[in-house]
Amino acid sequence: MPNLNDVVSLERTLWGAPSQSKKKTLQLISDHVVTLQPEFDADALFNSLIERERLGSTGFGNGVAIPHCRLENCAAPFGLLVKLEEPIEFDALDQKPVDIVFTLIVPQEARTEHLQLLSRVAERFNDDARLKAMRQAPDAHAFYAAFIAE
Secondary structure (H helix, E strand, C coil): CCCHHHHCCCCCEEEEECCCCHHHHHHHHHHHHHHHCCCCCHHHHHHHHHHHHHHCCCEEECCEECCEEEECCCCCCEEEEEEEEEEECCCCCCCCCEEEEEEEEEECCCHHHHHHHHHHHHHHHCCHHHHHHHHHCCCHHHHHHHHHCC
16 A cells, blocks of 8 residues: 555645635646646546535544545546635534645545545544644645654
């Protein structure tokens, strides 16, 4: 299974992203991912993320969302770490608005790997000190460093 360092990087960190709604945020994420992974289709990615949200919100709690999907043309797990300009409603379990989003995209056949990576990401977001450091980060580099720190 890939290490989180193989899935997300500073290049795959979006800092101060405009935020208006869950749907617009997922569209922004889809469009941004395609600039980094041109073999992905932005519409297919957006539709996959929306379909997953229809099954139940990926609003994790504590101001964090972890939208995720399996996608055709995805050869290896891909993560995008996002800090939103302003918190948005995301139908989170705790009803708190979301300002940190980690999007995980995995190959279509990667069921076990998908769940293992989701678990690792969720563990990181269960750490209140990590979340505090991420929210206090002054820039993308510090935000990413706080997320990835062991």
